[in-house]
Amino acid sequence: MVERLKAAGAIMLGKTNTPTFGWIGATHNLLFGITRNPWNLERTPGGSSGGASAAAAAGLGPLHVGTDGGGSIRIPASCAGIYGLKPSFGRIPTYPASGAWSLSHIGPMTRTVADAALVLSVCAGPDERDQASLPAARVDYVKALRGSLEGLRVAYSDDLGFVEAVDPEVRAVCAKAAKAFGELGCRVDAVSPRWPSPRDCWEQIFCGGIATRMAPYLDRREEIDPGLYRIIETTLRNPPTKYVQAWFDRLAWWQHPRAFFERYDFLVTPTIACPPFRVGLDNPTEIAGTPVSAYAWIPFTFPFNMTGQPAASVPCGFTKDGLPIGLQIVGRRFDDATVLRASAGFERVRPWAQQHPPLE
DSSP, X not given: OHHHHHHTXXXXXXXXXXXXXXXXXXXXXXXXXXXXXXXXXXXXXXXXXXXXXXXXXXXXXXXXXEEESSSTTHHHXXXXXXXXXXXXXXXXXXXXXXXXXXXXXXXXXXXXXXXXXXXXXXXXXXXXXXXXXXXXXXXXXXXXXXXXXXXXXXXXXXXXTTOOOOOHHHHHHHHHHHTHHHHTTOEEEEOOOOOOOOHHHHHHHHHHHHHHHHGGGGGGGGGSOHHHHHHHHHHHTSOHHXXXXXXXXXXXXXXXXXXXXXXXXXXXXXXXXXXXXXXXXXXXXXXXXXXXXXXXXXXTTTHHHHHXXXXXXXXXXXXXXXOEEEEEXXXXXXXXXXXXXXXXXXXXXXXXXXXXXXXX
């Protein structure tokens, strides 16, 4: 992606912070420390692409690059009040492959949908170094933004059938925001798909990939985040058949969204289940007073890394404390153009680009 941006004339200003190997949805590490949210310095900008989201929110350049193996473009986009696009798996080629390569996507993080569409137009297309890269789609993603949404079928869900808890403010803001698609001529249904949770399957594939890639560095424990080290140790003790079984489970789970998207053109959900939490934490331990498991705050994002579908987070409002809230738009497989078109339509009726954090 960086190669193609440079070839198109982009000027690289620098690199931004991430957690080690992108292992969490917050941004801190032993080398560069904590990255803070421009909207509230005591809150996380999300992760793993939290340095990119903080820079975008603060106005440090129009285009930022993120990677996403479980939500790491969409999570920080939601936390920092910017736009983040996870294209279809393979739409933008990646090389070399990451540890969790089969879940990992690369995409733009920007202040506007048009900027993201421009980046996708430049960066999409096959690369022989990436065996999973998709053929050229022959789509002008910038022109696609101007298309009508009239008559499209839209589903809104804030539980998907397996979500543990959602913060009441997040739920209310996102439910109200979803109604904007009705203003654009869509038919919007509030639904509960009743899907089984894919968390264990995703976690095994995600952690298995990272642990395998990190195994040669176990003798450098003092350089690795303690939480990441524990994951590596635990995962490497699993039998190989557990990882293989997770792949079979992944293929089986796909049948649920596959059937669902035969009825709907796109799905809308909260991007994450809670507002940005305090810096220094790897994840929240509770949501609205309800104790939750480690990945319970990102139940809307990682399922679509499993399926490879295009998904974006658009800014849709704020909590009473002024923290950004994101709305996720998920398209059918390979239909990046509709995700961008829906994002642009939402941006027209609920504009956000002039909302800036209070920088001093």
